[in-house]
Amino acid sequence: MRYRHLGVEPRIHPTAVIAPTAVISGDVEIGPECQVLHGAVITSEGGAVTLGESVIVMENAIIRATAINPVHIGDHVLVGPMASISGATIAEEVFIATGSRIFNGARIGARSEVRINAVVHLRTELLPDTVVPIAWVAIGEPLRILPPDRHEEIWAAQRELDFPGYVFGLDHDTPDLMVQLTERYGRSLARHADDTPA
Template identity: 80%
Template sequence: MQFEHVGAQPRIHPDAVVAATAVISGDVTIGAGCQILHGAVITSEGGPITLGEHVIVMENALIRATSVNPVHIGDHVLVGPMASISGATIADEVFLATGTRIFNGARIGERCEVRINAVVHLRTTLPPETVVPIGWVAVGEPLVILPPERHADIWASQRELDFPGYVFGLDRDTPDLMVQLTERYGSSLARHATDRRID
């Protein structure tokens, strides 16, 4: 299913294959030889999304751009089932395994592997050929890659990255943080009410 969102329509190369149950919404460019499988959602929320050539987006994966962080995915990238990419740049020949989470402002270098259920956190850069092990978390500047049981160390790096400030423009110490966050974000997402199906 393809949708026009805030006046922008997807541009899909004629050699790409998009499953009937995939959703492509807004300012999305899909290159030659791409395969977008069932249940995948590729949605532009104010910023463009570009997929290079021969990108495979597997079942139920989510790719979302924001007005602050567009998404660029290079050539020959595999985005595994149930993976999530939000506002990130992915270089060529990257493997993102099942259930990986890539957050806003992340940059993943050539030939990296982010293995099953691993996380690349907000504004984190992986140099080329970096491997994030199964279930581990890549976070911070300088980069550290930690197992999930080291939550205190992950939080020490993550706190400085300021997720609510960077993504939602809100101070973490706001007393009604979730009230403001959901109202502000909900208002932005409400722009989908005027989307128009184009296929």
């Protein structure tokens, strides 16, 4: 299904193939020879999403732009099943494996691999040809790639990156953080109430 969101319709190259159960919403441009498979969701939440040439978005993957962080995916990228990309820039020839998570402001260099269930955290940059191993976490500046059992180090870097501040404009130490976060985010997402089929 294709939806007009905030007055903008998706733009899909005539050679791209979009599964009938995929959702494409708003300011989304899909380039030539792309494949978007069943259950995938590509949505603009105030920022543009651009897919280059021959990008494959597999089943149930989610690609979401924000007003602060658009999404750009370069040519010949594979986004695996159930992967999630939010407000990130992906260079050409990148492999994003099943279940991987790429967060707002991340930048993935050309020919990099983010393997199964790996995470590239907020505002983290991978240089070209970087590999994030299965279930590991890439985080921070300078870049650290850590196994999941090193939670304390991951959390220390993650706290510095200030996810609620960067993504939602809220102080992490706000006593009613989740109340403010869900109310603010809910108001933003409610803009979909006026979406129409494109």
